[in-house]
Each structure stands twice: as C-alpha cells, then as structure tokens.
Amino acid sequence: MPAGSDADVLVVGAGITGIYQLYRAREAGFSVQLLEAGGGVGGTWFWNRYPGARFDSESYTYGYLFSRELFDEWEWQEHFAGQPEIERYLNHVVDRFDLRRHMRFDVKVRSAVYDEVSGRWTVTVDDGTEYHAQFLVAATGILSVPYFPEVPGRDAFDGEQYHTGLWPATPVDFAAKRVAVVGTGSSGVQLIPVVAEEAASLTVYQRTPHWCTPLNNRPITADEQAKLRADFEAMCEILNTSAAGFLHTPHDRATFDDAEDERRAFFEAMWTSPGFSKLTSNYTDLLFDPAANAEWCRFLAEKIRSVVQDPKTAEKLTPKDQRYGEHRPPFVTGYFEAYNKPNVSLVDVRETPMLRVTAQSIETAEGERPFDIIVWATGFDFGTGALLRMGIRGRDGLALEDHWADGPATFLGVQTTGFPNFFFPGGPHAAAGNNPRYNGDQVDFITDTLMYVRDKGYDTIEVTAEAEERWTSMVDRWANKPPSFGKSSYYFGSNIPGKPRRYLLNAGGRPKLFTEIDRVRDTDYKAFVLSRSGNVSAVRAL
Numbered sequence: 006m007p008a009g010s011d012a013d014v015l016v017v018g019a020g021i022t023g024i025y026q027l028y029r030a031r032e033a034g035f036s037v038q039l040l041e042a043g044g045g046v047g048g049t050w051f052w053n054r055y056p057g058a059r060f061d062s063e064s065y066t067y068g069y070l071f072s073r074e075l076f077d078e079w080e081w082q083e084h085f086a087g088q089p090e091i092e093r094y095l096n097h098v099v100d101r102f103d104l105r106r107h108m109r110f111d112v113k114v115r116s117a118v119y120d121e122v123s124g125r126w127t128v129t130v131d132d133g134t135e136y137h138a139q140f141l142v143a144a145t146g147i148l149s150v151p152y153f154p155e156v157p158g159r160d161a162f163d164g165e166q167y168h169t170g171l172w173p174a175t176p177v178d179f180a181a182k183r184v185a186v187v188g189t190g191s192s193g194v195q196l197i198p199v200v201a202e203e204a205a206s207l208t209v210y211q212r213t214p215h216w217c218t219p220l221n222n223r224p225i226t227a228d229e230q231a232k233l234r235a236d237f238e239a240m241c242e243i244l245n246t247s248a249a250g251f252l253h254t255p256h257d258r259a260t261f262d263d264a265e266d267e268r269r270a271f272f273e274a275m276w277t278s279p280g281f282s283k284l285t286s287n288y289t290d291l292l293f294d295p296a297a298n299a300e301w302c303r304f305l306a307e308k309i310r311s312v313v314q315d316p317k318t319a320e321k322l323t324p325k326d327q328r329y330g331e332h333r334p335p336f337v338t339g340y341f342e343a344y345n346k347p348n349v350s351l352v353d354v355r356e357t358p359m360l361r362v363t364a365q366s367i368e369t370a371e372g373e374r375p376f377d378i379i380v381w382a383t384g385f386d387f388g389t390g391a392l393l394r395m396g397i398r399g400r401d402g403l404a405l406e407d408h409w410a411d412g413p414a415t416f417l418g419v420q421t422t423g424f425p426n427f428f429f430p431g432g433p434h435a436a437a438g439n440n441p442r443y444n445g446d447q448v449d450f451i452t453d454t455l456m457y458v459r460d461k462g463y464d465t466i467e468v469t470a471e472a473e474e475r476w477t478s479m480v481d482r483w484a485n486k487p488p489s490f491g492k493s494s495y496y497f498g499s500n501i502p503g504k505p506r507r508y509l510l511n512a513g514g515r516p517k518l519f520t521e522i523d524r525v526r527d528t529d530y531k532a533f534v535l536s537r538s539g540n541v542s543a544v545r546a547l
C-alpha cells in the first residue's frame with residue numbers, strides 16, 4: 006500500500022466544518038491532516054456551483070467568528086452571498102491561516118478501520134494510499150451525497166445532464182437550449198429563474214411544491230458594513246447563543262393575539278423580511294398551532310395566486326398537504342414570476358408521473374418532451390449519506406451501516422458507541438438552523454475533548470451506550486414536536502427509497518446541545534469511557 010501520513014487528527018472533508026476542525030486541532034497542538042474528495046476547498050460551496058446558488062443564511066452570520074481580524078478584513082458584498090463569493094471566502098480563510106499545506110484534494114475515503122490494539126484508525130483512499138491517525142473526524146456533510154431518482158433510462162440520455170450538487174466548474178450554456186429541471190426543492194427553485202432567462206424553453210418537473218417565500222437579498226451598504234464591524238461583539242453574543250444561530254429577533258405575539266388586519270400587516274412585513282426570519286421571527290405559535298400555521302399558509306397561497314398569472318399553474322405551485330416549516334422552506338428570487346414567461350412550463354409528476362428518460366426526451370403519462378439538457382435538482386441522501394459510504398469499521402469490525410441500520414444513534418451528534426476516537430461534526434443529530442454556528446459548537450466541543458484525552462494521559466475515548474441512548478431518545482422525542490408535522494420531509498430521510506424514517510436533525514437545537522455539553526464537563530466526562538490503549542486495566546472506573 007502507498008503510505009500516506011500519520012497524524013494525531015485526521016479530518017475528512019474541506020467544507021466549512023472540516024476547515025474549522027483542522028484549524029482548531031492544529032492550534033491545540035495536534036499534528037493534522039485533511040482529506041477531501043473534491044478538487045478544492047468549500048464542501049457544499051465547491052460542489053453546488055449551479056447558477057443561482059447562494060446563501061439563505063445572512064453572509065456575515067454564516068462566516069467564521071473565531072477571528073476578529075478575519076471578520077474585519079472580509080467584506081461580504083451581499084446580505085445573502087452567491088456561491089462564487091462564498092467559495093472565494095473559504096479559500097481566503099484556508100490561505101490566511103496557512104491550512105492548505107495540511108490538505109489533500111481529489112482523494113475519496115473508501116474505508117476507515119479502527120485497530121483495538123493500537124487504538125488508531127487506518128484510513129484508505131481510492132488510490133489505495135493508507136493514512137493513520139489516533140483521532141478520525143469525519144466532517145463529511147449532511148448534504149454532500151447527491152441523489153438521483155430511479156427513473157428508467159436516465160443513463161441513455163444523449164444530451165447534457167447535470168445534478169445541481171455536482172455542478173461542473175465550466176459554465177453550462179443554456180442559450181437556445183430546451184432545458185428540463187427536475188425537482189423544486191431549495192436548489193431547483195434557485196436555479197429555475199436563472200435558466201428561465203436564458204433557455205429557449207424550460208420545463209419544470211415538480212413532485213412536491215414547497216412554501217417558497219422571497220429571500221429579499223440586497224447589497225450590503227457602506228453604512229451597514231461599518232455597523233457590522235462596530236457591532237461585532239454584540240453580534241457574536243447573539244449568534245453564539247441563539248437557538249437557531251441567526252440574528253433575527255423572535256416575535257412576542259401569537260397569531261390570534263392580533264386582529265385580522267394587524268395579522269395581515271404583520272404577514273406582509275414577514276413577506277418582505279430577509280430569509281429565514283419568516284420562520285424565526287414569525288408568530289410564536291407558527292409551528293405549534295395547526296390553525297396558526299394554516300393562517301400563514303393561506304396568506305402565502307394568496308401571494309402565489311397574485312404573482313402567477315395562469316390559475317392552473319398557481320394551483321399546482323401551491324402546497325396542499327404541507328404545513329409551513331414541515332419541510333425545509335426555500336427562499337427565492339423571481340421564482341414564481343418565472344412561470345409567467347412564455348418559455349416556461351410546469352409538469353406535476355404526481356398528476357402525470359415520469360415514466361422514463363429516452364435518448365432525446367423525458368416521457369410522462371402525457372407523452373414525450375424532447376430536451377437538450379436535463380438538470381436533476383433532486384436533492385441529497387441527507388444526514389447519514391456520506392458517513393454510511395465511507396466503509397467505517399469500529400470495535401470488533403462493527404460496520405457503521407449495521408450499527409445504524411434503523412437510523413443513526415449518537416451522542417451530541419458527534420460520537421457513536423462502538424467507534425472509539427471517531428467523531429462526526431455536522432453529521433446527523435447536530436441541531437437545526439444556521440449550520441456553521443452549531444457545527445462550530447460541535448467542533449469546539451470535540452477539540453476540547455481531544456485536549457482532555459491527551460492532557461489526562463488517555464489514548465482512547467468512546468461514548469457510553471447509556472449517553473448515546475439518552476441523546477438519541479431526546480432527538481426522537483423532539484422530532485414529534487410539533488405533533489401535526491408528518492415524516493414526509495427529507496429531515497426524516499423520506500426522499501430516499503428504503504431509508505429508515507428517523508429524524509436526522511436535532512429539533513432540541515443548540516439549547517439541548519449546550520445543556521448536555523455542560524453536563525459532560527460538570528461530570529468530568531462521565532458520558533465517555535476513557536482508556537489507555539492495549540491496557541484494559543487502565544480503563545477509567547466510572
């Protein structure tokens with residue numbers, strides 16, 4: 006086997022989580038190495054370079070907060086930056102902190118095997134090179150394995166085909182082309198208005214309509230830039246403690262506290278508010294009272310009807326069996342307006358199922374439509390997709406796929422029992438909301454834990470079954486709040502045939518994470534078994 010490096014901490018994944026983990030581990034004095042399947046830095050923002058790809062977290066709340074200098078020197082251009090700016094930012098961070106020399110690109114981890122005698126991991130990549138490490142940290146992302154639906158003939162198509170999550174680095178030319186976009190989730194609805202401007206014709210194949218609302222993006226003015234810098238500490242205080250990791254101020258009223266005209270005015274204000282504030286600053290009972298949720302949805306349905314000129318199309322674009330927040334809400338710019346263009350049409354595949362792809366066309370129950378380009382905006386194997394494809398083997402050869410056959414079991418969304426010295430920040434059971442904030446909390450906790458293990462003279466650390474059970478049952482319990490929400494969203498893995506319907510986020514959010522982390526510290530890491538490798542008698546008495 007070709008020999009790779011030997012490191013204290015081996016990180017997999019060069020997204021926003023892996024970069025931060027690499028930085029923190031190196032600053033803590035560990036020798037480090039990072040492996041990345043892609044050809045560059047960025048993770049999500051390396052792979053999803055489709056036209057229209059952008060944040061729906063505010064740029065300055067998504068970026069790193071660990072360095073005041075970094076925050077001061079990077080001026081985000083827009084409240085919700087587009088993919089090119091985000092990719093530039095992450096590359097800037099890597100170079101500014103001299104992290105690139107620890108990174109290897111174009112290497113996909115195929116297996117990671119724990120050796121109980123040495124207490125170390127052997128990680129093998131696709132060219133057969135082996136890496137060895139005491140601690141393995143898989144920052145492999147929750148939305149990093151693109152999913153293609155099983156449509157017969159997909160490989161037989163002679164034209165160009167793309168997945169939004171595997172977009173090529175060279176621009177795709179839609180001009181004068183007949184284009185199909187399959188899927189109207191968060192990526193599809195960002196892409197569709199851009200393609201509608203360029204293509205000769207655009208046919209959108211929709212399975213599930215979503216409650217899309219305006220992103221309300223705009224450039225950051227010079228005054229706002231100055232204020233962001235002046236308010237840095239106050240902003241960090243909010244971002245480091247808020248449940249969902251956003252700056253948005255929670256509302257203090259419930260839906261039916263207001264009279265109808267006040268409610269209408271509030272909903273209008275929500276409609277013009279930025280991004281996720283429609284969820285985080287809306288009426289307090291939005292997610293908990295089905296009648297309150299229905300009131301907001303009625304307002305949104307009216308908005309769709311007021312924008313989309315063709316009533317039949319408007320009807321198809323309006324969700325019928327979905328509460329707001331039950332699925333990941335997409336935020337859009339010119340999405341509904343795109344359907345008023347003469348070159349854009351919508352096919353509802355629930356009414357007219359997609360039968361097959363042929364060499365030149367997509368065939369539904371209504372017949373064939375010829376295309377030059379098909380774009381699959383069909384999402385990801387959410388939550389566990391990357392981890393379950395890494396060939397991870399723990400104690401006694403235990404396969405992670407077997408351990409998680411009924412869905413993931415974790416402690417804090419960072420460790421699972423049977424896999425000592427293995428961590429997975431930004432994986433299943435993390436939290437929900439503005440991703441880097443709670444993934445960052447996990448990285449901070451992992452780094453503190455690695456230092457604890459080292460400084461106390463231990464070699465291995467593994468979460469107890471009891472702690473794993475406590476956290477996992479909390480996740481499952483909170484998944485049923487609100488009880489009116491079904492399990493039809495990808496949060497439950499429902500877009501992947503055969504995947505167990507288990508909740509893959511942590512609806513208890515950061516408050517639960519913080520409480521449990523405090524408990525770990527207060528009880529001197531009682532949730533874990535610590536040992537010196539090869540010396541069973543040195544296992545700490547619990």
Ligand SMILES: Cc1cc2nc3c(=O)[nH]c(=O)nc-3n(C[C@H](O)[C@H](O)[C@H](O)COP(=O)(O)OP(=O)(O)OC[C@H]3O[C@@H](n4cnc5c(N)ncnc54)[C@H](O)[C@@H]3O)c2cc1C
Nearest residue numbers: 018020021022042048049060061062113114145146431440
């Ligand atoms: C289009 C899109 C828009 C989004 N917008 C937002 C947003 O506005 N706000 C928000 O909070 N979240 C958003 N998200 C969620 C987003 O995934 C997270 O914000 C964040 O990028 C996750 O970072 P990460 O480092 O944990 O994972 P990723 O960015 O997914 O990085 C994981 C990396 O691991 C690598 N990897 C995986 N398996 C292997 C392997 N076996 N070997 C080697 N390398 C491997 C992958 O190639 C990838 O580069 C968005 C997601 C998508 C897809």
